[in-house]
Amino acid sequence: xxxxxGQNFRICTYDITAAKYxxxxxxxxxxxNLQNNTESGTHKDxxxxxxxxxxxxxSWSVSCDSLNVADAAAMLTAIKSMEPMTLMWDxxxxxxxxxxxxxxxxxxxxxxxxxxxxxxxxxxNSTKSLQFTxxxxxxxxxxxxxxxxxxxxSYTKGQFVRLFLSSDNTxxxxxxxxxxxxxxxxxxxxMEDATTKDTTGEWQIxxxxxxxxxxxxxxxxxxxxxxxxxxxxxxxxxxxxxHETGTPVKWKISxxxxxxxxxxxxxxxxxxxxxxxxxxxxxxRQNADYTATLNGYGxxxxxx
Amino acid sequence: MxxxxxxxxxxxxLSGTTILTGKTRDEVAQKxxxxxxxxxxxxLMAGAVGQKADGTFELRIDIVQP
Numbered sequence: 001x002x003x004x005x006g007q008n009f010r011i012c013t014y015d016i017t018a019a020k021y022x023x024x025x026x027x028x029x030x031x032x033n034l035q036n037n038t039e040s041g042t043h044k045d046x047x048x049x050x051x052x053x054x055x056x057x058x059s060w061s062v063s064c065d066s067l068n069v070a071d072a073a074a075m076l077t078a079i080k081s082m083e084p085m086t087l088m089w090d091x092x093x094x095x096x097x098x099x100x101x102x103x104x105x106x107x108x109x110x111x112x113x114x115x116x117x118x119x120x121x122x123x124x125n126s127t128k129s130l131q132f133t134x135x136x137x138x139x140x141x142x143x144x145x146x147x148x149x150x151x152x153x154s155y156t157k158g159q160f161v162r163l164f165l166s167s168d169n170t171x172x173x174x175x176x177x178x179x180x181x182x183x184x185x186x187x188x189x190x191m192e193d194a195t196t197k198d199t200t201g202e203w204q205i206x207x208x209x210x211x212x213x214x215x216x217x218x219x220x221x222x223x224x225x226x227x228x229x230x231x232x233x234x235x236x237x238x239x240x241x242x243h244e245t246g247t248p249v250k251w252k253i254s255x256x257x258x259x260x261x262x263x264x265x266x267x268x269x270x271x272x273x274x275x276x277x278x279x280x281x282x283x284x285r286q287n288a289d290y291t292a293t294l295n296g297y298g299x300x301x302x303x304x
Numbered sequence: 305m306x307x308x309x310x311x312x313x314x315x316x317x318l319s320g321t322t323i324l325t326g327k328t329r330d331e332v333a334q335k336x337x338x339x340x341x342x343x344x345x346x347x348l349m350a351g352a353v354g355q356k357a358d359g360t361f362e363l364r365i366d367i368v369q370p
Contacts, residue, residue: 070364073349154354255353265333266350304350
């Protein structure tokens with residue numbers, strides 16, 4: 001019996017339609033955190049100096065990174081729904097790295113997808129990071145529960161997914177950020193402990209209470225900022241104007257193609273946002289760039 | 305939801321998840337436009353266009369009927 005390799009420890013989600021588990025595709029890493037939440041149990045009757053922690057509750061969480069962003073719409077819809085899903089982890093076969101081997105350490109439980117980050121960076125494979133917070137107990141997984149083998153996924157180069165902004169909160173977001181290098185969309189649910197005296201067992205019940213999101217993009221500063229008028233893209237001066245106005249603007253993240261990768265095709269997600277920070281960096285003998293942080297203003301829309 | 309154009313629905317269905325494929329990024333974008341036109345009234349949710357190991361492109365679309 002050798003050491004289990006990471007590619008054969010897989011996180012799976014339960015597909016209600018197929019009535020089977022499916023691995024999180026194109027995963028590059030995962031972490032499972034099982035927590036015994038403790039309080040100090042030391043009191044004056046205890047002799048000695050060392051603490052004696054006592055378990056008062058149990059909680060668990062899972063994080064997983066992946067190269068698959070083809071399901072961006074589904075993930076953005078899933079986190080917005082605030083509905084729990086069933087997660088499982090198990091050892092998988094070395095023949096396909098997906099079929100479960102029904103290991104003794106396999107566990108399943110109900111969890112909320114509470115944090116999603118997509119990174120679409122220029123000349124890099126786009127990535128997705130998922131975080132799940134368990135709600136309720138973990139259980140051993142029966143031998144009858146099956147995994148469905150999924151097809152190999154595809155890679156998305158970051159330069160083909162771009163951020164478009166409007167100049168106010170009424171016009172459509174039709175203008176791309178010019179000379180952009182990075183783009184990140186981060187969506188997060190606020191989770192609260194909803195465990196009560198009515199809850200049996202030691203496992204914490206977690207429930208989502210609110211959603212927030214932010215978008216961060218980085219771009220090079222063009223000399224004279226002539227990019228704006230010359231080639232139809234927003235540059236630093238446009239972002240400064242948006243900052244000075246201080247009111248929300250509309251945004252969308254779309255698949256792109258065409259000249260300069262600036263022609264929008266299908267929209268992945270859109271909404272309104274407020275530019276909260278604009279940081280301009282000009283290090284000696286290096287390209288000057290800026291980073292804009294935009295906070296979500298109201299719900300986003302997942303519609304193409 | 306109407307289905308005007310079968311050519312973009314090769315291995316697909318008009319509910320649930322659909323994968324549009326093409327040899328180029330533009331071809332996938334064109335298929336998306338055709339699918340959108342044929343799915344009047346439905347909400348189409350698009351993922352990011354990906355490139356497969358064989359060089360072809362694909363786009364996952366989740367279709368929600370009204």
